[in-house]
Amino acid sequence: MKIEIENYESSLLHLPNAGKQIIGHEQLDEIVVYQAYNNSIANYTVANQKLGGSKFSYERMSWIKPNFLWMMFRCGWAEKENQERVLALWMKKSFLEKILSEAVPSTYKPHLYKDIKDWQRDLKQKEVRLQWDPDHSPYGGKPERRAIQLGLKGEMLEQFGQQEITLIEDVTDFVKEQHEYVKSRQLNHLMIPVERTTYINDAKTRNRIGISKENEEN
Template sequence: MELKLKKYNEQLQGWPEKGHHIMAQYNDDKIVVYQSYRKEIGEFALKNQYFGGEFSLDRMTWIKPNFLWMMYRNGWGRKEGQEYVLAIHLKMSAFKRYLENAVYSSYNDKLGVSREEWQNQVKESSVRLQWDPDHDPFGNKLERRAVQIGLKKEFTHSFAHEDILLIENISDFVKEQYQFVLNDDLGNLMIPEEKPLLFNDENLNKTLRLDKN
């Protein structure tokens, strides 16, 4: 795997406990996001290094840069239809473009626009932004918020093909690490090394409601 790994307990010491944070493995050029699929879709993506075959370009697809949030969502690869876990290395420029075009998936007063304006933005945008409670390895909710990004139409097409640098199958790794969770042995749990992401664009950070600590 090209994923960089680090012990969960070691990372935990430096992670923010609350606030809105894009926890991810990234550098200036790329960022890793996660998805889970049934075997047919996963195998096609792994073999061809893009999404096609039974992958639907007409449906919204959700990407998650936070490994443990993905493990909460797919039950550590045990949920039906989510057994094939992929680490997708994306161009950072593409990931930023998604967020620059994103509209919040639900309305709240903090958005700074009226409900009607938000509804119009939703109609026009093909990217959704959603903040959900982050989770620990056991699936317990945390105060920290984790992001997921929904793509459709032209953004799904772009994501499925030209935005991808590498697709890795991490299903076996996930199964191996889940055994430590089952045994309540977090001291040996290894997960992808992650840190909070902030952009050089302060307006974007503000729009995303990203916290700095």
């Protein structure tokens, strides 16, 4: 596994306690995002190193999440139906910044749009949806910090799934191993990917997507 890992309790020393933050695993100019799929899609995706297969549709929106524990909450540690396989998808951070520059919030933000119709027009025309959700602890608790997830569709999804992924790793075995420590309440043994606050270079993008001000220094 290319992903570097660290003890969960140690990781808390490096992360902000609150605010809207992009938390992710970075190495050099690459960043990891997570998705969970059924066996059919996961097998094709890992074998071909691109999103696809007979059960994958580029006609639907597909969501990516850079935060490991948020993904674990969403897929139930790879135990929810059709989310039995967890994939780590590596891409250039520059492409994440492109995605963010096109992101439209999933709920209306008066400070960004002159009216609701303007926002609705953006929702229809642009191909990236943005949501800030409560981050999660290993047991599903919600800290004050928010976690980001991004929905991709259309040409943006095709570009991501077919061209921009540099590596796809199946991390399901790692997920299941760590889930045992969660179930047995041994958080001192729980390991997670090394994740830190991800700095977004473009100030306009940072302000538009709502990253908390304390996250504006690298």
